[in-house]
Amino acid sequence: MVDKVPAPSGxxxxxxxxxxxxxxxxxGAFIRLESGQKAMVHISELSHNYVxxxxxxxxxxxxITAKVIKIDEKARIDLSIKALQVKEPPARPVYREDDFEKKLTTFLKFSDEKIxxxxxxxxxxxxxxxxxxxTTGKK
Known part of the structure; x- marks a missing residue:
């Protein structure tokens, strides 16, 4: 039978x-919560960016303000600051239609010249x- 992890008070x-x-x-960093309990924020949970x-x-x-992401079997509290941050989507490359058209035209011109x-x-x-x-070479 699996014992449930005892949660720190509240x-x-x-x-x-x-x-x-x-x-x-x-x-990482050790945090004293408002309730007096200790918690830890691992370096990987500080930001969406590389730290x-x-x-x-x-x-x-x-x-700091952080979200509880784990409470282990010894009732240690793991926090995450990045869980509360909005992750910005990566910038999409700007697609320019003329790039494709220009490449296609160049390719066709080059291939026509080769042919x-x-x-x-x-x-x-x-x-x-x-x-x-x-001439067969015979006389």
Whole structure:
């Protein structure tokens, strides 16, 4: 039988809580919640953008608002700041119709030139063969 994780008093996954940054580590920040409980925000949960150092985003004493994303078997609270941020969609490349039209026109022009060159060389070869086929080399 699986035991249910005991939730810290009044906290459940999905709650949005306020707190103050108490300590910053290389892997995240420790937060003192308004209720007095401690929680942690992992570096990967700070922002949708790449974060090289936690100190680039948070500093000791800073007030934060975060969402509870996990409560583990030891009743440790994991928070996420990025879960409350609106993720902007990546910028779409600007599609210009003339780009395709221009490429197609260039391709057709180039291929027409190649076909014309091949036709000319084929005609030259066939006329040389015809001119040389009239003489057999015997007297």
């Amino acid at each position: 906290v459940s996954v999905g709650d949005v809580l306020n707190g103050i940054v108490e300590h910053v580590a290389a892997y 090289k150092k936690v100190e680039d985003v948070l500093e000791v004493g800073q007030k 014309a060159d091949l036709s000319k060389s084929k005609e030259v070869r066939s006329t040389k063969r015809k001119a040389g086929s009239g």
